[in-house]
Structure formats: C-alpha cells, structure tokens
Amino acid sequence: MSDPIPHRIHARPVPRPGRFLAAAVVLVLAAMVVNGLVTNPNYRWDTVWLYLRDVVVIRGVMWTLVLTFGSMAIAVVLAVLLAVMRRSDNPVMRWVAWAYIWFFRGTPIYTQLVFWGLLAVLYPRLSLGIPFGPEFFSFSTRDVITAFWAALIGLALNEAAYLAEIVRAGLSSVDPGQTEAAKALGMKDSKILRRVVLPQAMRVIVPPTGNETISMLKTTSLVIAVPFTHDLFYATNAIGNRLYQTIPLLVIAAIWYLLITSVLMVGQHYLERYYGRGFGTETGRRRAGGGTGPSGSRKERKARKQDLIRQSGTTKDDPFLEVTP
Amino acid sequence: MTTTSSTDAGTTATPMVEVRGVHKEFGRGADAVHVLRGVDLTVARGSVTVVLGPSGSGKSTLLRCVNELEEITAGSIVVDGERMGYREDAKGVLHRLHPKVIARQRQRIGMVFQRFHLFPHMTALENVMEAPVQVRGMSKRDARTRALQLLERVGLGDRTDHYPAQLSGGQQQRVAIARALAMDPELMLFDEPTSALDPELVGEVLAVMKDLAADGMTMIVVTHEIGFAREVADHVVFMDQGVIVEEGAPAQVIDSPREQRTQEFLAHVL
Numbered sequence: 001m002s003d004p005i006p007h008r009i010h011a012r013p014v015p016r017p018g019r020f021l022a023a024a025v026v027l028v029l030a031a032m033v034v035n036g037l038v039t040n041p042n043y044r045w046d047t048v049w050l051y052l053r054d055v056v057v058i059r060g061v062m063w064t065l066v067l068t069f070g071s072m073a074i075a076v077v078l079a080v081l082l083a084v085m086r087r088s089d090n091p092v093m094r095w096v097a098w099a100y101i102w103f104f105r106g107t108p109i110y111t112q113l114v115f116w117g118l119l120a121v122l123y124p125r126l127s128l129g130i131p132f133g134p135e136f137f138s139f140s141t142r143d144v145i146t147a148f149w150a151a152l153i154g155l156a157l158n159e160a161a162y163l164a165e166i167v168r169a170g171l172s173s174v175d176p177g178q179t180e181a182a183k184a185l186g187m188k189d190s191k192i193l194r195r196v197v198l199p200q201a202m203r204v205i206v207p208p209t210g211n212e213t214i215s216m217l218k219t220t221s222l223v224i225a226v227p228f229t230h231d232l233f234y235a236t237n238a239i240g241n242r243l244y245q246t247i248p249l250l251v252i253a254a255i256w257y258l259l260i261t262s263v264l265m266v267g268q269h270y271l272e273r274y275y276g277r278g279f280g281t282e283t284g285r286r287r288a289g290g291g292t293g294p295s296g297s298r299k300e301r302k303a304r305k306q307d308l309i310r311q312s313g314t315t316k317d318d319p320f321l322e323v324t325p
Numbered sequence: 326m327t328t329t330s331s332t333d334a335g336t337t338a339t340p341m342v343e344v345r346g347v348h349k350e351f352g353r354g355a356d357a358v359h360v361l362r363g364v365d366l367t368v369a370r371g372s373v374t375v376v377l378g379p380s381g382s383g384k385s386t387l388l389r390c391v392n393e394l395e396e397i398t399a400g401s402i403v404v405d406g407e408r409m410g411y412r413e414d415a416k417g418v419l420h421r422l423h424p425k426v427i428a429r430q431r432q433r434i435g436m437v438f439q440r441f442h443l444f445p446h447m448t449a450l451e452n453v454m455e456a457p458v459q460v461r462g463m464s465k466r467d468a469r470t471r472a473l474q475l476l477e478r479v480g481l482g483d484r485t486d487h488y489p490a491q492l493s494g495g496q497q498q499r500v501a502i503a504r505a506l507a508m509d510p511e512l513m514l515f516d517e518p519t520s521a522l523d524p525e526l527v528g529e530v531l532a533v534m535k536d537l538a539a540d541g542m543t544m545i546v547v548t549h550e551i552g553f554a555r556e557v558a559d560h561v562v563f564m565d566q567g568v569i570v571e572e573g574a575p576a577q578v579i580d581s582p583r584e585q586r587t588q589e590f591l592a593h594v595l
Contacts, residue, residue, distance in 0.1 A: 175442075177438065177440060177442040178442060178444065180394055180438070180442065181436075181438060181442035181443075181444070181501075182444075183394065183428070183431065184392055184394065184431060184434070184435070184436035184438075184505070185431070185432075185455070185456035185460060185504070185505070185508060186428050186429060186430075186431045186432030186456065186460045186508060187428065187456065187459060187460055188424070188425060188428050189424065191459055191460075195455065195459055196444055199446045200445065200446060304488075305446055305488065307490075308445055308446070308488040308489070308490040308491065309445040309446050309490075311445075311490040312443075312445035312489055312490045314442075314445050
C-alpha cells in the first residue's frame with residue numbers, strides 16, 4: 001500500500017458544466033432520431049425485414065462485391081503503371097500519365113460510365129491489327145463489352161487515376177538515398193523499384209487504398225448509368241418500384257452497404273496497424289525495435305518489419321495525398 | 326564494347342582510377358552551381374586515397390561522380406581502364422551509355438554512404454545477400470554463405486538476423502560495408518562513413534576500413550578523420566572550392582602543408 005511518491009497531488013478537476021449540458025442536448029437529439037426511425041410507420045420495418053435477405057438482394061450484394069474488388073484489382077495494377085510513368089524520364093510517358101489522371105479525375109464517374117455503356121454505339125466493331133494498317137480480326141463491341149465489363153472497366157479506369165496519385169505519393173515518400181544505395185550496388189531501375197522502393201512505399205500506399213475500396217463499394221451504385229442492372233442498389237430499387245415501397249428498400253440498401261463497409265473498416269483497421277501507420281500512440285508495440293531477429297509468427301514478423309521501416313526514417317509519414325471526394 | 330581488353334591490359338602500371346579535368350555543374354544558366362572546377366586525380370591500384378576538405382568543397386560530389394551517381398559536366402573518369410558513363414567512337418564522338426551498362430559498371434565499385442542507406446525491410450543478412458542474388462544471379466545458398474562470411478569479417482556474425490533499426494549506427498555502417506563488399510568490388514568509395522556516428526562508434530567502423538586497406542583494397546575515402554588519414558592513407562588530397570589544392574603523402578599534406586588554405590583547414594580540425 002505504500003506509495004513511492006510522497007504527497008501525491010489529489011486536486012479537484014476544473015468544473016465543466018458545459019460538457020454535461022452539451023452531452024445531454026446531443027443525447028436527446030440522438031434519442032429523437034432513433035425514435036423517429038423506429039416509430040415512424042412509413043419506414044415499413046416489416047417490409048425491410050422481409051426483403052433484407054431476398055435472393056435478388058443477396059445476388060445484388062454479390063455483384064456489388066465482384067464489381068468493387070474486381071475494379072480495385074485492375075485499378076491497382078494500372079495505378080502503379082501510371083505512377084511509374086509519371087516519374088519516368090521520358091516526357092511523353094509523364095505527359096500521357098498526367099493527361100490520363102487529369103481526364104479521369106476531372107470528369108464525373110457517372111458520365112464515364114454512360115460513355116462506356118455507349119461504347120458499342122460509338123465503335124460498333126473492335127479489331128486487332130497494325131495501327132493504321134491491316135486488321136487481323138475484328139469483333140462486335142456489343143458481344144465483348146457487355147454491361148458488366150463496361151461497368152467494371154469504367155469503375156477501374158476512374159479509380160486508377162486516384163490510386164495513381166496515392167501510389168506516386170508513396171513512391172516519393174521513400175528516401176532517395178535508398179535508390180542511390182541500390183544503384184551503387186549495380187541494380188537496374190526496374191529491380192530497384194520492385195525490391196527496394198515499392199516495399200517501403202506500401203506503408204504509405206495501403207491505408208488510403210483501403211479508404212478507396214470503401215469508397216468504391218458505394219460508387220458501384222452508379223453502374224445503372226451503363227446500365228448494369230444486377231448490383232445491390234439497382235436490385236433494391238427495382239423491388240421498391242415494383243412494390244411501390246421505395247423507402248423500405250432504400251433502407252435495405254443502406255443496411256447492406258453499412259454492413260459491408262463495417263467489415264471493410266475492420267479489415268482496414270488491421271491493414272493500417274500492420275503497416276504501422278499512426279504508430280507511436282499505441283502501447284506495447286515499441287518493443288518491436290528491441291526484438292532479436294525473426295521469431296514469432298509470420299504475421300507478427302511482417303508487422304514488426306513495417307515498424308522497423310518506419311523507425312529507420314527512410315519514408316515520410318505525411319506526403320500529400322489525394323482522396324476521392 | 327568494353328571490358329575484356331581493358332581488364333587484360335590492367336596491369337599494376339595502369340591506375341585504378343583516373344580523373345581528368347572533371348567539372349560538375351548543378352543546374353543550368355544563371356542558377357548553375359559550379360561544384361567541381363577541373364579536378365585531376367590518379368588513384369593507384371591497392372592504394373588508399375583520403376580526400377580532405379571543408380564542407381562544400383566538392384569532395385563528396387567527386388566521389389559520387391566516380392560511380393556515376395552524378396553525371397559529370399566535363400572531363401573524364403576512367404575506372405580500371407574503362408571510361409565511366411560514356412563511350413567514345415572512332416570519330417571521337419561521345420555516346421552516353423545505356424543505364425544497364427552503367428549499372429554493370431557500378432557493380433565493380435562499392436560505395437558506403439554517410440547515412441548508411443541500408444534497406445530497412447531486410448535483415449542484415451538479406452541486405453548483404455540482395456545484390457549478389459538480384460544483380461549477379463547468384464544462388465541464395467551461395468549468397469548466404471558469402472554474406473555470413475562477410476558479416477563475420479566486419480564483426481557482426483551474431484547480428485545477421487537483425488533489422489537495420491535494431492542495430493547501432495556503427496553496426497549499420499559495418500553491414501553497409503559488408504553489403505558493398507558482397508559484389509567483390511575492385512574499388513571502394515567511402516563518403517564520410519563516420520560522420521553520422523556517435524564518437525564512441527567511430528572506432529569500430531575505422532577498424533573495419535583499416536582491415537580492408539591492409540588487404541590491399543583500392544579505396545577513396547572522404548572523411549574528417551585526420552588520424553585515419555595519417556595512419557592508413559597512401560595519398561592525401563586536400564580539396565577546396567571545387568579544386569584540388571594540395572596532394573601528396575600524408576606526412577607531407579597533413580604535417581607540413583605547403584598551401585595556406587590547407588594549413589587553415591587543418592588548424593581548424595586538428
């Protein structure tokens with residue numbers, strides 16, 4: 001029971017009546033909102049419950065997930081390419097990448113999706129061959145670029161522009177000394193990127209990419225512009241129109257989007273921790289630096305590796321990052 | 326286009342490094358900074374050349390030019406009979422070499438940086454193995470054996486699985502030396518290798534460098550360690566404002582400098 005510190009200070013806290021008042025006001029407002037949601041019969045909670053697990057809705061969830069992850073996968077690959085092009089010595093490459101990003105960030109995604117939907121009208125036939133020369137074979141655009149592919153490509157090309165900026169910020173966050181050291185060892189540029197720069201840039205790239213994925217989930221609701229008619233939002237909307245009950249079906253869509261976003265947020269939380277962002281306020285992780293080599297599970301080792309990259313100070317923490325509005 | 330003939334001719338008579346009339350200008354036009362203003366330097370095989378000079382004198386830039394980390398503005402640098410960065414055709418026209426060729430030229434030259442620049446996402450062992458495996462295409466097993474030997478040699482046989490952030494500055498710099506040695510370089514460049522270290526850690530790095538020098542490695546060392554220069558160097562160069570002011574044996578340049586600028590500099594650091 002003996003306190004090692006003599007005469008420990010036990011002072012009264014500063015009185016803050018305003019805090020209690022503010023909290024009370026906010027709580028009352030929140031209670032009113034919840035009450036309004038639950039007791040308002042116009043929400044038709046019975047319908048919400050009935051159609052929440054409807055097979056069409058579940059199928060819509062599946063298509064939305066396919067579109068989200070499919071387009072993100074394509075976008076990531078494209079984005080790395082664009083980011084590398086923007087750092088290229090070749091002015092044509094730099095300019096093309098810049099123009100791409102300028103165009104796809106500067107026009108609304110809805111417009112872009114409409115455009116991809118109309119591709120078959122603009123270019124009825126696509127062909128493979130020598131540019132301005134003979135064709136080897138051609139096919140009908142409508143047969144190849146179906147609504148699904150148009151939606152997927154549309155989402156991916158738009159997202160790539162945003163991700164490219166994130167990747168570029170990540171690449172430029174890595175200390176140029178790392179590249180120099182690799183050069184001095186006689187490594188080629190492509191190898192330097194793959195072995196030295198990208199692994200360190202991942203710390204900066206991954207967290208905002210998680211953000212973009214969540215954003216993409218909701219952007220898929222715009223594929224009606226193509227029109228692609230199997231995603232979650234279209235499915236719920238269609239049922240709502242058929243039943244003349246738009247509101248309950250909107251609620252269903254909102255619930256599903258929230259549910260998936262929550263799962264993604266949990267995933268993002270782990271990703272962020274894994275890549276060591278926001279480190280320093282967390283406790284217990286500092287010992288990572290004092291460990292002795294590879295021990296513990298593979299996952300722990302990887303997480304520790306990320307901490308070590310951070311500690312070595314070869315990457316900056318707050319490069320300018322663009323985020324989807 | 327390059328090596329074979331020149332390496333055959335590489336007897337002890339030809340120097341390891343020949344720097345001729347090198348100028349280096351950063352930027353262009355009105356903003357240009359003229360860092361090197363006509364540098365000539367010859368480094369004999371197996372010799373240790375220490376470059377001294379105040380900061381901003383261009384000594385680090387000179388070192389970086391030797392392995393093409395900086396492109397020179399005028400002059401030529403020949404390492405082991407092979408001109409760095411350029412090829413001269415029969416008509417005397419210079420052609421810039423392809424980056425891949427320059428990368429290959431750099432393989433013969435090891436470089437140690439002031440701030441180590443170890444790869445933070447790799448262990449000490451992986452750092453040393455990286456270039457032999459990725460550049461030389463050596464098998465992982467052979468590279469590992471060799472890396473372990475090198476780490477043992479720099480006194481870090483018990484730190485192989487540590488990441489750079491888990492090592493002291495002196496240990497990191499010794500790993501960096503081992504990493505450079507893993508490519509079996511003919512020439513080692515040291516760019517202020519002890520300047521970023523706590524005073525008590527300087528000795529361990531200098532000891533490794535002395536050991537290397539004793540083994541006959543050709544070295545160019547940019548440093549402020551006058552003691553090291555006096556003890557290890559075969560040749561001391563004093564640079565100021567982009568030119569070599571004075572050079573010669575350590576006893577001459579350090580203990581009885583002829584030039585006034587050398588005297589002033591040494592009065593400050595000694």
